[in-house]
Amino acid sequence: MKIYQFNLLPVEEGLWQLEKDYQQETVYIVAKKDLLEKMDEEVFIQAKNVAQLPGLAGPVFIMPDAHSGYGAPIGTVFAMDEKEGYVAPGAVGYDINCGMRLIKTSLLFEEVKPYLEKLINLLFDYVPPGLGKKGFLKINKEELKRLGEEGVFYLIKNKGIGWEEDINNIEEKGKIEGADFSAISKTAIERGISQLATLGSGNHYLEIQKVEKIFDEKKAKELGIFSKNQIMIMLHCGSRGLGHQVCSDYLRLFENSLEKFKIKIADRQLACAPISSSLAKQYLSAMAFAANFAFVNRQAITYQIRKAFEKVFGKKAKDLDMDLIYDVAHNIAKFENHQVPFSLRKGRFLIHRKGATRSFPNQPVILGGSMESGSYLLLGTDVALKKSYGSTAHGSGRTMSRAKAKKIVQGEKLWRQLKERGIYIKSASFSGLAEEAGIAYKNITDVVKSIEEVGLSKPIAYLKPIGNIKG
């Protein structure tokens, strides 16, 4: 099959190999044919560039929701040897530990429906976008240090924000080891202090959803999902300006060191350095700090979500069973033990996931769709461990530029249409809403079918939006 100027060879149903006209590693693309055809040309160009990075331990994987990014496509997974490999900040992304969080409730749609607008308006007040209005949590430098180094545990133990049991349902228990305050710049510190407990803008959101369909009743029950129409809360946000600044700062340091490390790359945004170098070690400490800040940010927002529900429904959040189902990153690099797919090689690798989610056996995976199409809760698999370094997709993936979406969609009209369809949106601006219209994204169900077909994750439940807050 030919797409643009690239030949794609079928490996198995839903899995393709990019024909090699270059040296280095193979690129595998997980996607049904129709999704493959929706990927923009840059995805293939960038994937090839990634496959030519030094130090790769095995193939590069592109997920079905992929679209072009900077350097590496959004939806990229690859592994670097722990000792001989390289780290590429641009292949983690600007929004370090951008991720998804899902909170359950015992409420049913009929109970929430009469209060939906009140609830969304209150949440919009409690969880500001961050520009023009700051978050509820004021911290100083010392507290930022402890939050970034100790993660969610510090927030719960020392600030009383969150429930102790939340920690068990966060990837890495809300703390990536090795975080070091001294590895982040003064600018990153100040941006972090000013933006804690805020949602951010762009594609970040807080959504009230109802369970529309349950695929795996046994697993759903284990996670606290008992029936159709049960109300869930989904959160998509990351490390705010702090993470962006860490990525910006280190990308420039890495770019300036390319000559020193004798590295040639096709795109400046893929600047990398040997994992064993002090520069890479510093970046990984700073990245871990930013990742922990993102976990803390989502935890602080969860506190506000619970508070808003308590106020609207007149019950304690505990009595509303507002437990955390899971919190998972989709922009991160982590050391993990794996067997290289299509190889007998085993070892410890630095897994880069940019716009891709960890999908370990029995681990919840959260795929956020557009505000129109809905989202999925899935389960990680053994197959993902064998085929994709325990990784899967992260969402819908854009198919249309923001500018084009704004030309086609009128934000105010879309807002009215969605309201008529029972989805109440509160957005910082109508233009921002138009940019995030469902038409600008791939169909989330097609993405789920693709990852299910290859066996990377299994659906547990389909969740439909009823209310959404956009920064």
Place this chain on the structure above:
Amino acid sequence: MKKWQIKEDENIADILVEVYGKDMKEFFSNLLQAFSNIIVDLKKITLNQKKRINIKAKNFSELVFNFIEKLIFLKDVNGLIFKKGKFEFKKNDYYILKATLKGEKIKNILPIKIDIKAVALHKFEVKKNKFYKARIVFDI
């Protein structure tokens, strides 16, 4: 000559903008306005806040990059957004920009259209032929 232009179909998830200027002063002034206009309605920005900045870089391209990073910092940390600037340049071993920026507190001119979170190295390019031209991808 156009001041700036958003290249609509060259970037899917973020914003690619081209900024032009016949000289350095005009170029930086246009860059400032392009940046602010992506975030808020430029017309709404009054000039009741003033900020002096000094930026140093090894080359002109880096000066442009550092200037954008400064605008992001002032927006995020000080809550400021600018419409006008008075720019002075010096060149010794470094490129030096001294500027006085005028604008206002962002909280007074809501709504935010979209936030700029970073400037990408990807596709970043500054050229000087007959005039100054930069291609900049903003992460939003």
